[in-house]
Structure formats: C-alpha cells, structure tokens
Amino acid sequence: MSSTCAELADYLILLLPNLVYKTALNVMCNISKTSNFFTAIPGILLFGACACGQCVSDIAHDPWFQQRYDPYAQPLLTKKNCILSNTLYWWWQKLQYKSRVNYEAVAEMLFGIFPNEEDYSDASPGRCRTCAVVGNSGNLKGSHYGALIDAHDLVIRINKGPTEGFERDVGSKTTHRIIYPESAMDMDNSTHLVLIPFKTVDLQWLISVFTTKHIDRTYVPVKPSIKANRDKVMILHPGFLKYIQERWLQKHGRYPSTGFITLIFALHICDQVSVFGFGADENGNWHHYFEQNKHHHNAGNHGGSYEYSIALQLHEKKRIHLYKGW
Numbered sequence: 575m576s577s578t579c580a581e582l583a584d585y586l587i588l589l590l591p592n593l594v595y596k597t598a599l600n601v602m603c604n605i606s607k608t609s610n611f612f613t614a615i616p617g618i619l620l621f622g623a624c625a626c627g628q629c630v631s632d633i634a635h636d637p638w639f640q641q642r643y644d645p646y647a648q649p650l651l652t653k654k655n656c657i658l659s660n661t662l663y664w665w666w667q668k669l670q671y672k673s674r675v676n677y678e679a680v681a682e683m684l685f686g687i688f689p690n691e692e693d694y695s696d697a698s699p700g701r702c703r704t705c706a707v708v709g710n711s712g713n714l715k716g717s718h719y720g721a722l723i724d725a726h727d728l729v730i731r732i733n734k735g736p737t738e739g740f741e742r743d744v745g746s747k748t749t750h751r752i753i754y755p756e757s758a759m760d761m762d763n764s765t766h767l768v769l770i771p772f773k774t775v776d777l778q779w780l781i782s783v784f785t786t787k788h789i790d791r792t793y794v795p796v797k798p799s800i801k802a803n804r805d806k807v808m809i810l811h812p813g814f815l816k817y818i819q820e821r822w823l824q825k826h827g828r829y830p831s832t833g834f835i836t837l838i839f840a841l842h843i844c845d846q847v848s849v850f851g852f853g854a855d856e857n858g859n860w861h862h863y864f865e866q867n868k869h870h871h872n873a874g875n876h877g878g879s880y881e882y883s884i885a886l887q888l889h890e891k892k893r894i895h896l897y898k899g900w
Contacts, residue, residue: 624845626702630893631841639891647817649842651771651809653690656681658812666773666812669829671793673774680777687784688807694843703727705844708744709833709851710735713899714863719850720745722897726848730768732836733757735851736864743863744851750808752836755779755792760801767802769809770835780807810839826880834881837894847894853882856900 623629633640648655658666658677667673706726708714710733723729723745730750731737734757737746750766753759755776761767771777775792782789783799784807790798818830818838830838833852840847854860860878861867889896 623697623699624702625700626704626845628892629845630847631697631845636891638887639893642821643841644817644821647814647842648811649814649839650693651681651684651811652692653681653685654692655811655813656685662813662816665816669815670773675774675778677774677777680774680781683781684777684809687781687804688809689805693808697845701845703844704846705730705840705848706745707833707836707840707847707849707852708732708735709836709849710862710864711851711853711855711899712859712861712863712865713853713855714740714743714851715855715899717743717850717897717899719743719897719899722848723747723850728840728844730836730840732832734759735862740863752832752839754832755789755796756794757832758783758797758800761803762801763803764806765803766806766808768839769807770815770832771809771812772815772829777809780809810835814839822884823880827878831878831881834884837885837888841888841893849885849889849894849896851899852885852896853898 624631631643631645633643633645663677704726705728706723708723708729708731720740720742724747726747728749729745729747730752731748732752735744737744737748748761748765750768751759751761752768752770754770754772769776769780771780773792775789779789779792779796783797783802784804787799790796815829815835818835819825819827822838823830823834837847837849837852840849851863885894885896888894
C-alpha cells in the first residue's frame, strides 16, 4: 500500500475507530494503484487529502466544522442530480416567489444547451487548488490586494464587481463570476458564468440569454442578453442553497447572500481559500468599493452580520484566510 494511503488509513482510525473502515480504505487504496478509483470517490476530502499541507476540508478534531461542512454536498446541478425531492422543491420555490413553470421540462432543456459535467470532482492527495473569493465591500479601497488576488489559481468574483479601474486593489483576473439574473453582466470568453438559481424563472432566463433572448423581466427588469461563454456555464444546485441556509446559517435570514454562497462554494471546490472584500469597512460602513453610498447597517433578506461572524470563525480556525482590507 502506498505511503499516502497508509497515512490516510491511520488518519481515518482517529475519526472512526473501527477496523472495518481501515480495511475498506486499504482495499480502495490498493485498487487505486491500477485505476483512478481513489480520486473519483465522492467526498474523499473528508480525510483532508490534498497537497497544500492544510486543506480546508480536513474535518478532523473540529466538531464545529464537522457539524457544518458536508463533504458529500453537491454544489452543481447536473443531469444526474437535477430531480428535486418535494421537500427541496417547495423550499426552493418559496425563496423569492412561486412559479407555475414545469421545472423538470426546464431542467431537461438546460442540459441540452449547457455542459453536463461534474466539475471540480477531481479532489486528490496530489491537488492543491488555491482560490480567491472577491466580494464587493468598500474595505477593498486602498487595500493594494490586486497582485495577491491574481496569484490564486481561481479568482471568483460576485455579481457586478468590476475590475477595470480598480486593478490595484481587486486585481484583473476572473475565472468565475457568480450571478443571478438581477445582477447579470457581460464577461469575457475565459470566465465561467456560475448561476445561483433562486427560482425556476432564473433557469428560464439563462436558457433565454443563449437562445431566444425574450426574458427581460423577473420581478424587476433584467438583461435579456449578456456576453458569456455557453461552454463555461455552471448552475448551483438548489439543494446546495438549502444546505448552506440550514447547516451553515442555522436559518438566519430568509436565504443566504450571494457572497456567503460563493464562500461555501469555494470551500467545496478549493483546497485553500482566501477571502477579500467581505464585511464593513474600518468605520463600520457597508458599501461597495465601486460606489459612493455608505450606510451603517446590512439589511435585506440576508443575515449579513451572522454570515460575517461565520466567516470570522472560519478564519480563526484556519479554514480560510480572511483579508479585512485594513
């Protein structure tokens, strides 16, 4: 048995003191010598297997993290997992407003247009994927984080956060942009469009953007068309949103913010996560780095203060590195 597998087998015993588990892992490791079985096991990062030294998904000896992080959670919607249980479907339908649209017909259409791949399921002891999650807080102003942000393997930006004119503080690289219809913007051909679907019409809008371009309104006017690469489209799973709301936020707020969803998404696809542009500025103001308006609270449907407290705990536990901008 390889030294890596032997270490993992011994490590597993610390978590689950039953020789059956160690024997099973030994068998898996032996199989992996002649196949790609080891890297294909869903949730293998349960054992902290990555090449970064410290991996965000190492849940050993941390009950707080164990209670929240589910290594088997599936972030992305695919043809294989797109059928929703009744409980999940009705929870999702109540987030913004109910729709009479046939969800299953929409899902079938989705995967006739967009990629149907289980991206980022390549976790293995040989991978070290570094990710920068870049929020839009005014605390990025004057931070000079640009070069540091761009040095990460993946740079995940949120909603309409621009880079042009702000490169010194926020960088210029974007590999993924997390949006929903009401926050959509143009992106270059190398950027992954990652849609957060808060309702069925969001999926219809995505289809429309790349086909008929006829949807120009959800509950507010939206862009009927944007520039984006159809082959790099990804869609977050409604079940992933429910998992974040219930496991991570303990149902604070009506539903998680785009920024917090992006943070937890990064925890599931990355081995090391750096977070920029979250929270208030040094004076306690909540505003965007590209806007002038400032206010002293974070209102709306989201539990902003609670979300930030979770981010701080993740930082303290060395699951992420949170850069405050001051």
